[in-house]
Amino acid sequence: MPSDAALPSSLPEGRFDGREAFDRLLRIALAAAAQRGWKELIFSDPDFADWPLGERASIEALQAWSASGRRLVLLAERFDGVERRHARFVGWRRSWDHIVECRALRVSPAQAGSGVPSALWTPSWFLHRIDVERSRGLASADARTRSALRESIEECWRQARPAFPASTLGL
Structure with a gap:
């Protein structure tokens, strides 16, 4: 995690290209979350398989951010990749279940990957991976674009169903 001294005074803005750039921007945003006191974070992706969520x-960064009054929203088409690839995140999610909400949007196999936007949304900045395959997209604080992205995510959220429970209870 970048130290506070390593965090820029303003979050990066502009187009990004490639997996390394996407991962770097995600790490910067996670590190900035606690420092900036964001009350809500939204993670949206078809499956989160290539997000650096399992990294220490x-x-x-999520531990530093999580506090009373915080909310983390996860929206995906499926969460099986999270469970397989991000064991640390699954453990953290279990501990912080009271601030985490997860939903999955069912899409047909032909639509897979095109239903849920790949984005990290915050109250003042966003990261939107427009081309998931090539990890290309936009990072910005632009209010109009951030609002449009939030509306797109909310539309998917309304159609989605609860998913990725913190634990499974059996009889």
């Missing part, structure tokens, strides 16, 4: 630095 990501969990440390």
